[in-house]
Amino acid sequence: MKNFVDLDRVSLRYGEDGDGTLALQDASMRVDSGEFVAVVGPSGCGKSTLMKVVTGLWPATKGGVIVAGREVDRPLSITGMAFQNPTLLPWRTTFDNVMLPLEIAQPHASKLKRERAAYEAKARDLLALVGLKGFEDKCPWQLSGGMQQRASICRALVHEPSLLMLDEPFGALDMFTREELWLALQELWIARKPTVILVTHDLREAVFLADRILVMSARPGRIIAERTVELPRPRALTMTYEPYAVGLVQELRDHISAARATV
Amino acid sequence: MTDMALPTPVTTPAPVRRKRRPLSRSKVFRRVLPWLVVAAIFLLWQMFVVGLQIEPFVLPSPTAIFAAGWQWHGPILDNAWQTFMTTAIGFAFAIVFGLFAGVAIGSSSLVYDGFYPALIGFNTIPKVAVVPILIIWFGIGTIPAIITAFLLSFFPILVNVATGIATVEPELQDVLRALGASKWQIIKKVGLPRSMPYFFASLKVAITVAFVGSIVAETVGSNKGIGNFMLVASSRFEVPLAFAGLLVTGAMGIAMYAVCSFIEQRMTGWAMRNTDSGVFTPGG
Numbered sequence: 292m293k294n295f296v297d298l299d300r301v302s303l304r305y306g307e308d309g310d311g312t313l314a315l316q317d318a319s320m321r322v323d324s325g326e327f328v329a330v331v332g333p334s335g336c337g338k339s340t341l342m343k344v345v346t347g348l349w350p351a352t353k354g355g356v357i358v359a360g361r362e363v364d365r366p367l368s369i370t371g372m373a374f375q376n377p378t379l380l381p382w383r384t385t386f387d388n389v390m391l392p393l394e395i396a397q398p399h400a401s402k403l404k405r406e407r408a409a410y411e412a413k414a415r416d417l418l419a420l421v422g423l424k425g426f427e428d429k430c431p432w433q434l435s436g437g438m439q440q441r442a443s444i445c446r447a448l449v450h451e452p453s454l455l456m457l458d459e460p461f462g463a464l465d466m467f468t469r470e471e472l473w474l475a476l477q478e479l480w481i482a483r484k485p486t487v488i489l490v491t492h493d494l495r496e497a498v499f500l501a502d503r504i505l506v507m508s509a510r511p512g513r514i515i516a517e518r519t520v521e522l523p524r525p526r527a528l529t530m531t532y533e534p535y536a537v538g539l540v541q542e543l544r545d546h547i548s549a550a551r552a553t554v
Numbered sequence: 555m556t557d558m559a560l561p562t563p564v565t566t567p568a569p570v571r572r573k574r575r576p577l578s579r580s581k582v583f584r585r586v587l588p589w590l591v592v593a594a595i596f597l598l599w600q601m602f603v604v605g606l607q608i609e610p611f612v613l614p615s616p617t618a619i620f621a622a623g624w625q626w627h628g629p630i631l632d633n634a635w636q637t638f639m640t641t642a643i644g645f646a647f648a649i650v651f652g653l654f655a656g657v658a659i660g661s662s663s664l665v666y667d668g669f670y671p672a673l674i675g676f677n678t679i680p681k682v683a684v685v686p687i688l689i690i691w692f693g694i695g696t697i698p699a700i701i702t703a704f705l706l707s708f709f710p711i712l713v714n715v716a717t718g719i720a721t722v723e724p725e726l727q728d729v730l731r732a733l734g735a736s737k738w739q740i741i742k743k744v745g746l747p748r749s750m751p752y753f754f755a756s757l758k759v760a761i762t763v764a765f766v767g768s769i770v771a772e773t774v775g776s777n778k779g780i781g782n783f784m785l786v787a788s789s790r791f792e793v794p795l796a797f798a799g800l801l802v803t804g805a806m807g808i809a810m811y812a813v814c815s816f817i818e819q820r821m822t823g824w825a826m827r828n829t830d831s832g833v834f835t836p837g838g
Contacts, residue, residue: 346732368734374725382747382824391743396733430824450733 292359295324295486296345296454301354302511303337303344314340316511317354324359324453325484329497331543332507333551338490341512342456345488346370359453368396370454371447371485375462377439379431385442386427389414392450399450417445420482421475437468441475448479457489461496470528473499477525494540495531498522504539506546516546614794623798633783634802637768640696640779641810644703645764652708652760653753656715660749661741666720677709681767685774699771699779706767707760714756718749751825754818761810765803 298320305311314337322328330338343349344356347363356363371392379388393399393410403410418427421441431439440460447455461469477500480487491497497504498520506516518539522530530536596616602608603615610618623630659666659673681702688698722744730740772781780799787795 343728346728348728348731366731366734368732370732372729372732374729376723376725378723378726378729380726380744380747382750382822392733394743395730395735395739432824446729456732 292324294321294357295326295359296320296322296488297355297357298341298345299355299357301344301351301356303340303349304352313511315344315351316513318507318513320505320514322486322488324486327480327487327489327500327502329489329491329501329504330507331491331494331497331504331547332512333509333547334492336507336509336550337512338507339458341507342372342458342488342490346372346454346456367454369452370456371450371452372456372458373440373443373447373460375459377431377436377443379439379442379446381431384428384430385423385434386411386414386418388431388442389418389445389449392446396450396452414445414449417449418442420479421445437464437472440464440468440472444472444476444479448483448485451483451485453486455485455487457487457491459491460489461493462491469493469496474528476500481525494543495536497543498536498539499526499528499531504543506543506550508550515550516543518543611791611793614797618794619797619801622792622794623801626795626798629783630780630798630802633778633780633799634806636696636778637699637765637772637780637803638806640699640768640772641703641761641764641806644700644705644767645707645761647700647704648708648711648760648764649757651704652711652756653715655708656712656749656753657719657741657746659712660716660719661737661745666716673709673712681705682770682774685771688771689775694775694777696776696778699768699776699781702771703764703767707764710756710759710763711753714752715749718752719745722748751818751822754814754822757814757818758811761814762807765807765810769803 298318300317300319301315302313302317303315304313318337318341320328320330330341332338340349344351345358345363347356347358347366350364358367359369379385380391383391390411393403393414399410415424415427418424421444423438423441423445426434426438431442434442440463444457444460447457461472464472473496480500489497489500501520504518504520505514506518507513508515520539522536531540600616603613608615614622659669684705685698685702688701692698692701719741722740726744727740730744735743768779769781772779773785774781776782780803784796784799787793787799
C-alpha cells in the first residue's frame with residue numbers, strides 16, 4: 292500500500308495553553324507499507340515525538356496524520372513498539388512477556404483462549420528466531436541487556452503488527468551486541484515485511500537497516516532531507532564499511548551538523 | 555556448625571591450620587540471631603533489676619513477668635485472642651479498602667488531586683481522639699477496636715498501592731496503549747502486579763499499627779482485650795502482669811509481621827532480586 296503512513300505538515304506543541312515546547316513544525320513524511328524507514332536527527336529534535344504522533348499516543352496540534360487510510364485520532368491498535376529500555380515486565384517470564392500483546396491486541400485477545408497452542412508456538416518460534424531458544428522460562432533479570440532487548444523486539448512483533456515503531460532500540464547496547472541485533476532485525480523484517488519506522492542516532496545503523504533515511508532538523512523538528520539506501524538485501528555488516536555506505540553516512544552527518552548549527 | 559578444613563599441602567605436615575567460616579555467613583547463625591538478641595535483652599534486664607534491687611512495681615524482672623504471665627495465662631490468652639481478632643478484622647478491612655482506594659487514587663490524577671489532601675488531613679487526626687466518638691456511636695466493646703485498627707492501618711496500604719500504580723513507566727504504558735489497551739487493562743496487566751511489592755511492604759507496616767489501633771481503643775473504652783487487661787492490671791498495681799500483656803502484644807506483632815513477610819516473599823520474589831529493567835533511563 293502506498294503512503295501507508297502519511298504525515299501532512301504536522302505540528303505538535305506540548306502543553307495545553309499554547310506556550311509549551313514546539314516539538315514538531317510542519318513535519319511531513321510518507322512511508323509505504325512494507326518499507327523500512329529510519330529517522331535520524333540531532334538529539335532533542337523531536338524524533339520520539341514523531342513516533343508518538345504516528346501511533347496516535349499524542350494527538351497532533353496541527354496537520355493531518357493518516358495511517359492505513361484512516362485519520363489517526365486515538366492510539367492505533369496495529370502498532371508494535373520497542374524502546375531503548377526493554378521495559379519487560381519483571382514478574383513475567385520471557386515467554387509470558389512476549390505473549391503480553393496477544394492478551395490485549397484484537398483480534399488475538401478474543402481468539403487466544405481457543406487457539407492458545409497455535410499462538411504459543413508462534414511466540415516460541417519468534418524467540419527462537421532471535422536466538423532466545425531455551426530462555427523462554429527465564430525471568431528478565433536473568434537475561435543480559437542484549438537478550439532483554441531481543442525479547443522486547445519479539446514482544447513488539449508477536450501480534451504481527453502492520454506498523455513497527457522502534458525508538459532507539461539498540462541505543463543502550465554495546466557495538467557487538469548492536470550489530471548482532473541489526474542482523475536479527477533484518478532477518479525478521481525480510482521474513483515478515485512489516486512497515487518499520489526506526490528512530491536512531493546511529494547513522495551506520497540507519498544505513499544498514501533502512502530502505503530510506505529521513506533527516507530531521509533541530510527542534511522544532513521537521514524533515515529536511517531524505518536519502519534512499521541502494522544496497523541489496525540481505526545486507527552484510529561489511530557493507531557498512533564500503534565506500535557507498537561510508538559516503539552516505541558522511542552525507543547524513545553533514546546534514547545533521549548543519550541542522551545543529553542552525554539552532 | 556562444622557569447621558572447614560583447608561586442604562593442607564602434603565609438604566608441610568606441621569601445624570594443621572583450620573580456618574573457621576565467619577559466623578556472619580552462616581545461615582543457621584542468621585536464623586538464631588534474633589532469638590539470641592531477645593534472650594540477651596531479657597538477661598541484661600534481669601541483671602539490671604536484680605543488681606540494682608528495683609522494686610517489682612517500678613520495673614519487674616523478666617522472671618517475675620513470666621511467672622505472673624504463667625499464673626494468669628488463662629485470662630491473658632483470652633484477652634490476647636480478643637485483641638488478635640479485632641486487629642485481624644480491622645486489618646482485613648484495611649487491606650480491601652486500601653487496595654481499592656489505592657487503585658482508584660493511583661490510576662487517576664483527577665481522583666488523586668481531589669482526594670489526597672482530604673486523606674492527609676484525615677490521617678493526621680490522632681485516632682485516640684476518635685475512639686470516644688466511636689464508643690458513642692457503637693457502644694463499648696469490639697466494634698470501636700476494629701474500626702480503630704482499620705483507621706490506623708488502611709492509610710499505609712492505600713498510599714503504597716497508589717504509588718505503585720502511579721509510577722508505571724511511561725514507555726510501558728505506551729507499549730500497551732499502542733496495542734489498544736484500555737485503562738483497566740493497563741492497571742490489570744501492569745499497574746497491579748507492579749504495585750504488589752509496595753502493597754506487601756505496606757502490609758508489614760499496617761499490621762503493626764493495626765495492633766496499636768485495637769489496643770488504644772481497648773485501653774480507652776472496652777471491657778475486653780489486652781489493652782483493657784493491662785489497664786486493669788496496672789490499676790491494681792500488678793505491674794508484672796501489665797508487662798506480661800505488653801510482651802504478649804509484642805509477640806503477636808512479630809508473629810503477624812512474620813506471616814506478612816513470608817507472603818511477601820512468596821508473592822513478589824521477582825522484586826527481591828536485582829533486575830535491570832527500570833534502571834535505564836529512557837532516551838529521546
